[in-house]
Amino acid sequence: MIKVILKRLLNAIPLLFMISIIAFLLIKLAPGDPIQSFVTPDMHPDDVERIRKSLGLDQPIHIQYMMWLQNTLSGNLGYSIISKRPVLDMIVERLPATIGLMGASLLVSLVIAIPLGMLTAVKKNTFFDRIANFISYIGISIPSFWFALLLIYLFSLKWGLLPSMGMRTVGEDSILDILKHGILPCTVLAFQNISVYMRYIRSSTIHQLEEDYVQIQYAYGSSKARVLYNHVLRNVLLPIITIIGLSIPSLVGGAFITETVFSWPGLGLLGVTSIFSFDYPVIMAITLFSSIMLVLGNLVADILYSVVDPRIRLRG
Template identity: 45%
Template sequence: MSLGYIVRRLLGAIPLLLGISVILFTIIQLAPGGPLDMYAENPSVSPEALAQIAARYGLDQPPPIQYFMWLSAMLTGDWGYSIRTGRPVLGEIVMRLGPTLQLGGLAMLISLLIAVPLGIVSAARRGSRLDSAVTVISFAGISTPVFWLALLLQLLFSVQLGWLPSAGYQSIGDGSFLDRLRYIAMPAAVLSFATIASWSRFIRSGMVDVLNQDYIRTAYAKGRSERGVVAFHALRNAMIPAVTIIAVDFVTIISGAVITETVFAWPGIGRLFMESMNGRDYPMLMGLMMMGSVGIILANIIADLAYASLDPRIRYG
């Protein structure tokens, strides 16, 4: 794959991001309420103070002017200041990124370690009771509400059994490894549950398609064992359709674990997004959503690179 292709993809992402920023800004502006509502509800805040706050954040300007003010600042690396806390948006995001990377990374690892074997076994034994059981479990995982599952685990492992803390977070360096594992266990399980279900279905579907190909039958005819055929011939090609899903889902796990982080009081990006939504923190919301948009675009580019490494027939000029 040529470097020129990567450069073209990155340059092509610039107008896409501009369009996304316009859409996101418009949606935020059309939402009911406004950033000054929480100040207006406070009787100790005078009208003069409200006017000063509005002028500080450019809220006294028409929406188009507000957008271009935000865009010009963003292009210079200034993400603005949080209306809710008064601190720099970028600094707050970076501070919350660590816990989310820990949680998302563990959930991603759990999902891969469970979903890939499930998908392979289900495809290799398609039509069997094991395949049916995996299918039922997968659909249950996809359809189970995250909020309900989180509360169920809290009720079982925290309230009834007392094995795990119901919520909270311990940063690296605080407490023992076992203590940190106890805090992260339930959020990671909830976050990975639906991911395991969807990934296993995609991998099973890809494996079934590949196992019906002529070259697989040829490999069997040459005396290769089932394990060898699956590991060295089928799995690599079966993973190609799942690459995009896995890449994009990783970004979704990192940037969108809103419900999980809120229920378990996990101080990450998802909880920050919920707090910003409740506080109508426009600069923070724009920063978070643009970061997620950039992540999805980069994930798709990485997925294309993975295609080329998995399938030598794919070439990008």
């Protein structure tokens, strides 16, 4: 298993290298100039060029990329053009907020989707099954930003039950306050995942209930709950682990939108702000960290796959 993990990590190096090249080219080809944030109406053109040279933006694009790559490999992600702060410090400050939000939404998705999907499979074609499928279609179809705005209007503006912005209330420093602020963004991220996971679990459970081993367990006198928990659940989890690995990119992308709508102080909000201000070092750092999160997320999914199914572990 250790060899497999090391091999996957080594294979991720050229992948991250290609992602960095593509991201750097897209940033440089995009319209806009970060120098505009420094320019004043009475500034002399020579001063503008001096600023451009001090930031290294007067070099050819391949030279700029090699300079960025050399600094990144040495552990130096550079300084933000706008805030003048070290990019690594900005990432470290906001990374826990993003990981916490993504982790909480993924945990909520699994806790709700697994029993709900198995229950709809057991009650196939009943009224409960039709209602659950209808709600899942809604969760898959609606845009996350529209759902976020709807929740803000209902729970914050109309009913005043939950805060609509930020991660903390001014003057409050408690876990309960953070949880209250995280309910709405976590709900937005989890709702679509619950809809997707539930449908896969329902389909997989229906297929497993038709297998011979289930009928044999019933013949031995096992109850339906015992069969579902001891036998069907393990086989149902296999495709779900795959779906989790495939849904990590959408979870990261959804975090960018959700954090922006709710002003959640994570990497998503920082990334969107940096894009609008053409803060190249911050954009590249967030792209790199997001790519690393995706690679590690898929690696964890593969490891969990081998834990659930020992046959995969034995084959390596």
